Structure formats: structure tokens, C-alpha cells
Amino acid sequence: MTRNGRTAADISLLTLSRSAAEAVGRGHPWVYREGLVRPKAGLVAGEEVQLATTEGAPLGRGLVDPESAIAVRVWTAGIEPIDRALFAARIASAFTLRARLVASPETNAYRLLHGEGDRMPGFVVDRYDHVAVLKVDGAAAAARRAEIAALLQGPLEVIGVKTLVLREGGKGATPSTEVAFGPPPPAVIEVREHGVPFVVDLAKGQKTGAFLDQRENRRRVGRLAAGRTVLNLFSYAGGFSLHAARGGATHVTSVDIASAAHATAQESFRRAGVDPRAHAFASADCFAFLAEAKKKGRTWDLVVSDPPSFAPSEKAVPRAISAYRSLHRACVEVLAPGGLFCAASCSSHIDATTFAATLDDASLGRADLRLLEQYGPPADHPTLPAWPEGRYLKLALLG
Numbered sequence: 001m002t003r004n005g006r007t008a009a010d011i012s013l014l015t016l017s018r019s020a021a022e023a024v025g026r027g028h029p030w031v032y033r034e035g036l037v038r039p040k041a042g043l044v045a046g047e048e049v050q051l052a053t054t055e056g057a058p059l060g061r062g063l064v065d066p067e068s069a070i071a072v073r074v075w076t077a078g079i080e081p082i083d084r085a086l087f088a089a090r091i092a093s094a095f096t097l098r099a100r101l102v103a104s105p106e107t108n109a110y111r112l113l114h115g116e117g118d119r120m121p122g123f124v125v126d127r128y129d130h131v132a133v134l135k136v137d138g139a140a141a142a143a144r145r146a147e148i149a150a151l152l153q154g155p156l157e158v159i160g161v162k163t164l165v166l167r168e169g170g171k172g173a174t175p176s177t178e179v180a181f182g183p184p185p186p187a188v189i190e191v192r193e194h195g196v197p198f199v200v201d202l203a204k205g206q207k208t209g210a211f212l213d214q215r216e217n218r219r220r221v222g223r224l225a226a227g228r229t230v231l232n233l234f235s236y237a238g239g240f241s242l243h244a245a246r247g248g249a250t251h252v253t254s255v256d257i258a259s260a261a262h263a264t265a266q267e268s269f270r271r272a273g274v275d276p277r278a279h280a281f282a283s284a285d286c287f288a289f290l291a292e293a294k295k296k297g298r299t300w301d302l303v304v305s306d307p308p309s310f311a312p313s314e315k316a317v318p319r320a321i322s323a324y325r326s327l328h329r330a331c332v333e334v335l336a337p338g339g340l341f342c343a344a345s346c347s348s349h350i351d352a353t354t355f356a357a358t359l360d361d362a363s364l365g366r367a368d369l370r371l372l373e374q375y376g377p378p379a380d381h382p383t384l385p386a387w388p389e390g391r392y393l394k395l396a397l398l399g
Contacts, residue, residue, distance in 0.1 A: 011061070012040055012049045014072065021053045024060060024074055027386035029116040031062065031072040039071070046143025048082045063121070063140040073121035073140055087120075087151050094118040095155050101379045103159070109191035109200065110380045111212050112156075117382040117390055123148055126208040128200050129192075131185045132161045133177075133208040135168075149180040167208055175204065188264075190271060194219050196246055198239065198268035205237070205264075213377040214239060214306065217344070217395045220375070221304055222247030224340055224397075228301035231255070231334065233286045238265025240304045245274045252279040253300065259283035290330040299336040304344075306395075311347040317354075320347055324358035332364050332398075341369065341398040348392035352376075355394050372397045 016024065020035025033039070037054060043064045049072060051059040058079045062072040075082045094113045102110045112132065113125035122141025126133050134149060136142050145166065152164060163182030167175055179185070187203040193215055200209045221230075222243030230244040235254035242265065244252050254265060262283065266276040282289060286307070305327060311320035328343055335341055345355050352374060361367045375395045377383075383390035 012043060012047070012064075013052055014038075014040060014049050014064075015052055015054055016059065018054065021051075021059055023386070024051060027384050029074045029119070029121050029384065029387055030070045030389075031074065033069055033071040036071055044143075045139035046141075050079065063144065065138050065140040068138055068140075070138065073116070073138065075119065075121065084147070084151065087148060090118060090120050091148075091151060091155055094120070095159065097382070098380055099159070105192075106195040107193055107215070109193055109210065109212060110215070110378075112380070114381050116387060117384060119384075120148075124208065125152065126210075126212055127159075127161060128189050128202065128209060130160060130162045131165060131189060131202065132156050132163070133165045133167050133202070134180065135166075135208050153181050165202070177203070188267075193239075196222075196243060197271045198237070198242060199264055199271060201237070201264055210237065211239070213346075213381050213393050214344070214395075216378045217342075217375055218243040220395075220397075221302070221342060224342075225249035225252075225302055228340075229253075229336070230302045230304065231300035233290075233303070233305045233331070234307045235265065235281075236261045236306075238262070238268055238281075240306065241265060241279070242268050242272055242274065244302070244304075245269065245279060246272060249302070253282065254280065255282045255284055255286050255289050257283065257285050287327065287330065290327075290334060293334045294330070299334050299339070301336045301339045302342070303331045303335050303339065304342045305331050306342075306344040306346075309347045310345075311349040314349050317349050320350060321354065321358060324350075324355070325363040328359055328363055329365050332366060332369065339399070342395060343398070344393070344395045346393055348389050350394075351388065351391070352394050356396060359396055359398060369398045372399050 015037040017035050017037055020031055043066050045065050047064050049064045050061055060074050060077045061082050062074040064072050098112055108129045112127050115124050122137045124135045136145050163185045164180040165185055166178045166180050185202055188199050188201055190197055190199050202209045218239045221240050225244035226248035228249055230249045230252045232241045232254045235241055235256045238254055241252045241254040262281040269276040310323045311317050377393040
């Protein structure tokens with residue numbers, strides 16, 4: 001019997017190809033559909049399955065998603081079952097890590113649970129002060145969402161989170177929310193990031209409300225901005241802009257095609273004690289803005305470029321590389337002599353080496369810039385050594 005009362009005979013067995021078995025053995029949390037030797041009909045999304053080699057050796061257990069290209073998300077090794085005790089232990093481990101490395105009176109907005117990186121594939125939980133937002137990825141996780149939400153209540157209440165919101169909505173879709181427990185959350189909430197207050201639109205903001213993975217990089221930009229003019233491209237809610245202004249930038253220009261995002265950014269400026277009227281907010285396409293700025297001979301001492309993903313799929317990679325090269329050349333064409341350039345990418349299909357190649361001399365059309373440092377996501381966004389897809393975030397500093 002397993003811990004949840006099911007016998008091993010009750011659990012469907014899926015045999016993996018040699019390459020898929022090797023990946024799972026190294027700790028990769030996904031089994032792609034083509035990695036199944038004999039796909040089995042009749043499986044239900046979220047159902048626990050046993051994975052095995054072609055020789056019958058047990059590899060681990062996962063939750064199946066019959067309609068997805070990622071057929072199984074792996075949770076355990078060997079024959080360890082997937083049950084409430086496992087879920088509770090993984091949640092506790094994730095929360096303990098954040099308590100030790102991230103949470104503080106100065107920072108109350110961070111990721112509590114990072115899916116595959118916390119060995120809970122498909123589940124993300126972000127904290128915004130007293131509100132937490134749960135978002136799932138894939139039908140398998142959606143099928144187990146209520147179970148995970150119930151297990152989250154106790155640990156969340158212990159750390160002062162009073163409300164858990166279930167959030168749905170993919171890229172480009174209007175997000176919908178449902179309260180799992182607690183009082184209804186505010187549409188907009190004020191949080192702190194390294195002591196800097198900013199507002200998050202819980203009702204309409206992207207992802208779970210904000211891009212928490214750039215927290216440490218925003219602080220880095222703030223430290224670099226002192227005494228410099230700053231251009232922040234794809235500025236969204238103005239996180240880089242606010243840290244730059246607070247860090248002593250002489251002037252910050254924020255550019256985003258979504259004018260509504262500027263209102264959120266300006267409110268964050270005001271709450272942080274910075275007059276937004278002392279800075280510029282341009283509602284424009286960033287490529288068009290850069291072309292016009294070059295034409296007028298405008299330059300900035302620090303340029304930050306943090307665009308949305310240019311490569312949503314492997315097929316889009318060649319086009320994305322070309323787009324990054326064009327963008328990066330346009331950025332350095334408005335970089336003042338002796339200036340610094342921060343180039344970011346959130347495209348998981350483009351690794352750090354490939355991204356760096358979009359910043360080489362040929363791409364930029366100049367041979368005087370050096371790669372000073374490269375950064376990834378912060379500690380509350382852990383990944384797995386065998387899962388390169390999880391290392392999506394990259395920020396390169398050139399000067």
C-alpha cells in the first residue's frame with residue numbers, strides 16, 4: 001500500500017525511452033510526449049503515474065497531463081508516492097528557504113513557491129505583504145490546485161498572509177481571480193522591496209501581479225544609477241525606474257507601449273517619496289522611440305532593456321536572436337560615452353551563452369564595450385541543475 005491508500009497496482013506504469021529515462025535520472029522534472037515508449041490511453045490530468053525504464057527499473061512518479069507536450073511532470077524518485085504528506089513537506093521546505101534567505105521587514109514581496117525549482121512542478125505562489133497569489137501551469141497542476149491551496153492555508157497564516165488568491169489567465173488574456181481563503185484582497189496593494197515601497201496591481205497586473213524575479217537586478221540598477229541619466233525600456237510598472245530614481249539618478253526616462261502601466265509606476269514614485277514630474281514617462285513602441293532618439297542625438301548614461309520574451313517556443317529562436325541583436329544595437333546607439341548598458345532576457349529557449357552572442361561586437365556595431373557581469377534570478381526563484389529550461393532570466397551588464 002502507498003501512504004494515500006493506493007496499491008502500486010492501482011498506478012499506471014509509463015515506460016520511457018532511454019534518453020528520457022536518463023534525463024529523469026539526472027533530475028529533469030519533465031517527460032515530453034515523445035519520451036513515452038508506449039503512451040497509455042484513458043489517463044486523467046493530474047493522475048499519479050509510475051515511470052520506468054525499458055528494463056522495468058522504477059525511475060520516479062509524476063502527475064500526468066494527457067493533452068500537453070509535457071506529458072508528465074516528475075515529483076519523486078524511485079517508487080515514492082505523491083500524496084498530501086509529500087505536498088506538505090515540499091511546501092514547508094520552500095517556506096523555510098524564503099524565511100532564511102529572502103523575507104525581512106524591508107522585503108515583503110517575493111516568491112514563496114517556484115514550481116519545478118522547489119520540486120512542486122506547475123505551482124507558483126507569490127507573496128504581496130498579507131496577500132498570496134497561487135498560479136498553476138498545466139492541466140495536471142490545475143487538477144490538484146484545490147488540494148494544494150488547502151495545504152497552503154496554515155503555513156501562509158503563520159507568516160502573516162491572510163488571503164490566498166487563485167489566479168488564472170495565460171499570456172494576453174485578462175486575468176481572473178478567486179479567493180481560496182481570507183478576506184477579499186485589494187485591487188492594488190503596497191509592498192516593499194529592499195525598503196522601497198511600490199504598488200502592485202493584483203487585479204490586472206501581469207503574471208501574479210508583478211515581476212518579482214527582477215528584484216535583485218532592480219536594486220543593482222539603483223546602485224549604478226547615482227549621478228547618471230537613465231533610460232528604462234519596456235518599463236512596465238517602473239521597477240527599474242523607481243530604483244534608479246531612488247538611487248540618485250539625475251533623470252529617468254521610462255518607455256512602454258502600455259500607457260496604463262505608467263500610472264502604476266507614477267503612483268509607486270509618489271509612495272516612495274519621488275516626484276514623478278521630475279522624470280519622463282513615454283508611451284511608445286521602444287524600437288520606434290530608440291530610432292527617434294538616435295535621430296535627435298539623444299543619449300543616456302545608463303540604458304536598461306527588459307523586453308517581454310522574444311522566443312515563446314523553440315521555433316521562434318532564430319527570429320528572437322535577430323530581434324535581440326537589433327534591439328541591443330539600437331540601445332547602444334543612444335548610450336553616452338562611458339555609459340553602462342543592462343540587457344535582460346526572460347526567454348527560456350535562449351540560454352546565457354546565446355544571449356551574450358547578441359551583445360558581441362558584430363551585433364552592437366562597436367568594439368569598445370565589455371561584458372562586466374551576468375546575473376540570473378534571485379534565491380526565491382531556485383532552479384534545478386538538470387533543468388536548463390528553468391534558467392530563463394538573464395541580465396548582462398556592459399560598460
